[in-house]
Amino acid sequence: MSTTANEAPRSRGKAPAGERVADWADGRLGIYSLAKANMRKIFPDHWSFMLGEVCLYSFIIIILTGVYLTLFFHPSMNEVTYHGSYVPLQGQLMSEAYASTLDISFDVRGGLLIRQIHHWAALIFLAGMFVHMMRVFFTGAFRKPREINWLFGFLLFVLGMFTGFTGYSLPDDLLSGTGIRFMEGAILSVPIVGTYISFFLFGGEFPGHDFVARFYSIHILLLPGIMLGLVVGHLILVFYHKHTQFAGPGKTNKNVVGMPLLPVYMAKAGGFFFLVFGVIAAISAIATINPIWAIGPYRPDMVSTGAQPDWYMGFSEGLIRVMPGWEINFWGHTLVLGVFVPLLIFPLVLVAIAVYPFIESWVTGDKREHHILDRPRNAPTRTAFGVAWITWYMVLLIGGGNDLWATHFHLSINAITWFVRIGFFVAPVVAFIVTKRICLGLQRRDKDKVLHGRESGIIKRLPHGEFIEVHEPLSQEQLHTLTAHEQYKPAEIGPEVDENGVRRKVKRTEKLRAKLSKGYYGEDSQIPKPTVEEYKEITSGHGHH
Amino acid sequence: MFAPADKAQADETAQSLAIDEGKKLYAVGCASCHGTGGQGTTDGPSLVGVGAAAVDFQVGTGRMPAQQPGAQVPEKPVVYSQAEIDQLAAYIASLGAGPAIPSEEKYGPEGADIAKGGELFRNNCAQCHNFTGKGGALTHGKYAPSLEDVDPKHIYEAMLTGPQNMPSFPDGTMSEQNKKDIIAYLDAVNSDDTVEPGGLSLGGLGPVSEGLFAWVFGLGALIAVAVWVAARTAKAKKS
Numbered sequence: 001m002s003t004t005a006n007e008a009p010r011s012r013g014k015a016p017a018g019e020r021v022a023d024w025a026d027g028r029l030g031i032y033s034l035a036k037a038n039m040r041k042i043f044p045d046h047w048s049f050m051l052g053e054v055c056l057y058s059f060i061i062i063i064l065t066g067v068y069l070t071l072f073f074h075p076s077m078n079e080v081t082y083h084g085s086y087v088p089l090q091g092q093l094m095s096e097a098y099a100s101t102l103d104i105s106f107d108v109r110g111g112l113l114i115r116q117i118h119h120w121a122a123l124i125f126l127a128g129m130f131v132h133m134m135r136v137f138f139t140g141a142f143r144k145p146r147e148i149n150w151l152f153g154f155l156l157f158v159l160g161m162f163t164g165f166t167g168y169s170l171p172d173d174l175l176s177g178t179g180i181r182f183m184e185g186a187i188l189s190v191p192i193v194g195t196y197i198s199f200f201l202f203g204g205e206f207p208g209h210d211f212v213a214r215f216y217s218i219h220i221l222l223l224p225g226i227m228l229g230l231v232v233g234h235l236i237l238v239f240y241h242k243h244t245q246f247a248g249p250g251k252t253n254k255n256v257v258g259m260p261l262l263p264v265y266m267a268k269a270g271g272f273f274f275l276v277f278g279v280i281a282a283i284s285a286i287a288t289i290n291p292i293w294a295i296g297p298y299r300p301d302m303v304s305t306g307a308q309p310d311w312y313m314g315f316s317e318g319l320i321r322v323m324p325g326w327e328i329n330f331w332g333h334t335l336v337l338g339v340f341v342p343l344l345i346f347p348l349v350l351v352a353i354a355v356y357p358f359i360e361s362w363v364t365g366d367k368r369e370h371h372i373l374d375r376p377r378n379a380p381t382r383t384a385f386g387v388a389w390i391t392w393y394m395v396l397l398i399g400g401g402n403d404l405w406a407t408h409f410h411l412s413i414n415a416i417t418w419f420v421r422i423g424f425f426v427a428p429v430v431a432f433i434v435t436k437r438i439c440l441g442l443q444r445r446d447k448d449k450v451l452h453g454r455e456s457g458i459i460k461r462l463p464h465g466e467f468i469e470v471h472e473p474l475s476q477e478q479l480h481t482l483t484a485h486e487q488y489k490p491a492e493i494g495p496e497v498d499e500n501g502v503r504r505k506v507k508r509t510e511k512l513r514a515k516l517s518k519g520y521y522g523e524d525s526q527i528p529k530p531t532v533e534e535y536k537e538i539t540s541g542h543g544h545h
Numbered sequence: 546m547f548a549p550a551d552k553a554q555a556d557e558t559a560q561s562l563a564i565d566e567g568k569k570l571y572a573v574g575c576a577s578c579h580g581t582g583g584q585g586t587t588d589g590p591s592l593v594g595v596g597a598a599a600v601d602f603q604v605g606t607g608r609m610p611a612q613q614p615g616a617q618v619p620e621k622p623v624v625y626s627q628a629e630i631d632q633l634a635a636y637i638a639s640l641g642a643g644p645a646i647p648s649e650e651k652y653g654p655e656g657a658d659i660a661k662g663g664e665l666f667r668n669n670c671a672q673c674h675n676f677t678g679k680g681g682a683l684t685h686g687k688y689a690p691s692l693e694d695v696d697p698k699h700i701y702e703a704m705l706t707g708p709q710n711m712p713s714f715p716d717g718t719m720s721e722q723n724k725k726d727i728i729a730y731l732d733a734v735n736s737d738d739t740v741e742p743g744g745l746s747l748g749g750l751g752p753v754s755e756g757l758f759a760w761v762f763g764l765g766a767l768i769a770v771a772v773w774v775a776a777r778t779a780k781a782k783k784s
Binding site for chain 1: 659672676677680681689730733743744745757763770
């Protein structure tokens with residue numbers, strides 16, 4: 001009796017509060033099925049898979065600190081006289097934007113630290129995206145079905161560049177003003193419409209009174225809004241596609257080996273967020289970034305040496321610094337090639353890497369899904385292309401900082417400029433060839449390791465006096481990992497004569513494709529994996545060799 | 546009639562003694578490039594009319610005597626004592642009229658307007674010397690040196706005489722007060738006493754050093770943290 005008396009009120013009474021809240025929410029949002037489907041989502045473990053997280057967290061940090069900065073920043077170009085606490089600018093005329101940035105730095109509680117966190121996080125965000133993108137590139141994680149997500153990521157990088165640039169321009173200091181002037185010059189160099197675009201953007205003659213307010217809307221609303229949407233899309237696609245993984249025992253194209261989202265990855269990711277925040281905050285407390293008080297207010301009649309954009313725009317600075325100052329004059333019009341050509345190359349540098357996945361899938365004719373990552377050495381042509389692109393980018397970055405290279409290494413700035421001009425064409429080619437050779441060398445080494453085992457460092461003397469090094473055979477896991485990659489055959493053009501003996505027309509693109517495919521998978525581009533027969537023949541032999 | 550003449554002669558004796566000593570020093574240390582009478586050769590410019598201020602700057606910062614020909618003669622440890630520099634300066638000043646060594650009240654901090662100096666600096670100097678005088682590159686290996694902790698007297702003399710690749714800013718172009726303001730500004734933003742409210746200044750060179758710092762220490766630290774986190778994974782209990 002007593003037991004039923006005890007149970008009856010519990011079953012009829014109210015459920016625990018947590019359960020009721022969950023029920024309430026589930027009835028309205030349907031979170032139960034969503035959580036059930038995703039809470040046990042598996043993520044593989046590798047440090048390089050956390051680079052994207054670095055970007056996500058620094059993006060969140062940028063948004064949070066940015067909101068704080070908007071509370072005190074005045075996006076206005078009205079001229080005011082400074083009477084704040086920074087002595088070396090007392091009584092100077094400056095825009096309200098610059099004055100309010102000085103106030104944020106010196107008179108707002110925590111303002112300078114927040115400003116520095118915002119700016120350092122921005123540099124790290126872009127650097128993180130660059131490295132994350134390279135990780136995806138070199139492991140072939142962009143292959144089907146992830147091409148769209150690759151493009152989302154690429155767009156985030158480009159939008160990040162422009163969000164950064166507009167943010168860098170807001171304080172209206174002498175450095176950023178020079179950067180805007182640079183941009184205005186590039187716009188003016190566009191034939192026919194350049195002047196109109198410039199007038200449209202600045203509301204008349206440069207600098208005018210509008211650009212800070214306009215850049216402000218773009219910087220805090222338009223671009224971050226688009227980026228936020230893209231980030232969400234990017235993450236949804238990561239969930240939808242599931243994460244890629246490196247080859248290994250038990251890992252196939254159809255499974256994901258790792259830890260579940262809840263609780264393991266939630267804890268890890270949550271902790272990692274605070275670690276990222278901590279590192280960025282520490283750096284912001286240690287090192288100055290963009291000391292606008294030392295730089296001074298912008299005036300169009302002033303300019304300083306050492307005026308560079310933030311690093312992610314540095315390659316465009318390099319393009320403009322090394323381009324010869326050519327111009328063409330005809331019928332009273334001037335075509336400033338010295339500025340216009342860099343303006344045309346600027347998007348090409350970026351697009352070159354963005355379109356690569358589509359070129360690769362066209363050349364190789366590979367339309368299958370890939371969830372197992374490549375080791376960079378096993379895709380020598382892709383790896384070589386990626387390294388060539390990075391080299392290209394780095395050469396331009398050197399060009400962007402040519403004055404600092406000159407003063408710090410006691411070189412002539414003209415020599416550096418010529419180095420960059422030649423390197424722009426030559427360095428990527430050299431990098432391509434060298435990288436491909438290195439990849440093939442590493443493939444040979446892998447083959448050697450599979451067939452002959454690991455060098456143990458033990459020297460053995462044979463009865464007849466010969467010295468040999470004892471090689472230890474690899475474990476089954478290691479053997480699997482080293483031989484898991486697929487090797488492709490170059491695409492053939494196919495028979496040029498049909499079944500009736502009529503010659504069919506072979507399109508030029510088809511020929512090009514076959515040629516490129518041979519470059520990818522031909523004899524010179526991959527070392528054949530050791531076969532089972534080879535392995536057995538060697539390992540079944542008597543002793544070593 | 547003789548008395549004033551005597552007095553004048555006595556003054557001249559002290560002056561001419563310095564000139565004589567300076568001439569001897571000149572013959573040993575300078576004449577091989579600048580010519581026996583300071584008239585200049587193919588290896589060095591004429592020193593007639595450069596004034597005592599130019600000598601005090603060039604020799605006082607160790608730039609002269611030059612070590613080797615090149616795009617620009619760099620700052621070096623000073624070879625001569627201040628007394629010898631004064632003698633050399635007296636000799637060069639005797640070759641032709643030129644700017645004299647400034648007295649301390651001209652470059653001292655009294656009555657200087659730092660903010661005005663900053664504006665003047667950004668307008669006239671920053672093109673080559675950077676926003677706060679950290680230095681910058683010029684063409685073909687020439688450069689504008691860093692102005693960090695340079696003796697105010699030498700900054701004043703440099704503006705006055707325009708050494709090497711620098712243009713000169715005589716008093717007619719830039720008044721004595723303006724020079725004083727610029728020196729006070731540099732003392733405020735680019736000396737040992739400069740307060741760096743944001744922490745390490747990273748050389749004060751702008752976005753290049755900031756970008757390097759972000760990549761090496763920012764992203765470097767974050768990757769190290771990522772490796773550390775990834776290495777510590779939840780492991781299935783072995784039964």
